[in-house]
Amino acid sequence: MPTQRPRPWSRPIPPATVIARALHLAPETFWMVVKVLIVLLGPLSLAALLTWVERRGSAMLQDRIGPNRAAILGRWRLLGFPQIVADGLKAFLKEDLVPPHANRVLFWLAPILAFLPAALGFAVIPFGQSFQSGDRTYHMSLLDPGNGMGMLYPMAIGALAVYGVLAAAWGSNNKWSILGGMRASAQMVSYELAMSLAVLAVFLTTGGYDPHEIIESQRGLWNVVPQVVGFLVFFTCMFAETGRLPFDFAEGESEIVAGYLTEFGSMKFALMYLSEYIHIVTASALVATLYFGGWRVPFVADPGPILSVLAFLAKVVFFAWVFVWVRWTLPRFRYDQLMRLGWKVLLPLSLGNFLLQAFLIYRRG
């Protein structure tokens, strides 16, 4: 046996390294592939689950039964769970119609433009505590800490999400759709300001803008306690950014048919519909990261990889449920009420919160 190699039994080999070796990959590469899969498929599958939660949850809140007919092999109904699969199959097999007066380029581009930002947004969010394996540190976020982009990244990607709506609205060449697109763009610009200011206040108290730093600074006390105003503003803005009730003016089915979605059917519709739910997952993850300690567990200083991922997942699922809950509880606002709320309530509140945090830091010295 050659002496220069370390003896294999000197240290337990971590399981990830074993799999990586079996696949002839360096552990870093293997971990990168795993992370890409988690970050892409995690929100996607959560979003698919959310469609089921939305339908069953709304039924629960309204004292109905909800979807319960779809069954695997005609036998196992599993609380309407197979409905997800049935819906997906239906969307794939349906005829793909393009209205004759539509702008074909934009009409084809719109679902892609809606889906891509939704799928990209999660990349920077840490979904668990970084852990040591062997002599390497593995970070549980696609972009490692210190990438310089930090929490600006989800905001930048989120800003691009509106183009899917705009492309759909204009491409459909339909008055309802264009009305929906106009509402979406006005709403986006109005709520972006209040949201950014709320996030800036978090940057201010953290002294950094990397999500790992933000979570680290919430050791002991979550941001939601000192910045409850910021949290409320941010969460409200998230409803507007994801286009959910009570702010779903871009769709507003009782006013403008289905807004920008009116002309869309089959898989194009399914993609745009799904991206809304991915946005909800990302928004919940952002709320958890910024205000609820990300992967932190109360009263546990060092939760470790498994517990931290579970804690993060629990928080994300909870906030996603709040999104569903609010949708089936509150009626839609009027459009002018939305604008008034955005500019005259949320923006001053957010600005005030920002100034208060700055003042507190100044007092502390």
Next chain:
Amino acid sequence: MFLAFAILTLAGALSVLWQRNLILAGMSLVLSFLGLAGLFVLLANPVAAALQLIVYSGAIVVLVLFVIMLLNTHQEEPAERERPIQRWLGLASAALLGVGAVGAVLASPAVEGLKAAPASAMTLQGLGAALFRDHLLGFEVAGLLLLAAMVAAVLLVKKEV
């Protein structure tokens, strides 16, 4: 990577010029901004890339598209009277500006500094310090100008009661 982003930027910009459909032209502008953001990342300045996307793609172009949708103009309107000299003057002034900008960048002392040591990655903290410590006066003047523009816009648009 540089080539890919540069081509993306140029293709977007050229498409803005040639595209007759206003909304598609706006979308091309966003494509161009995306390429520009990629170039910023390659230049080790992710903050500028993020701000480019947030400010320009996220706010300004959205507003422009909003106005286009509000006016409901599908196509660029043809000019009432064609004046070929405008085209040549435009080309000449663009070329002059381009040459001037490249010359100014190459002549600036910062280029010599870059040769000595590669620029370190920009952070938000660095940006804040640069804005509020090194260029405070310029920043405040810009803020005042924007405020004045906003007040003027509100005053002009507001209907007589």
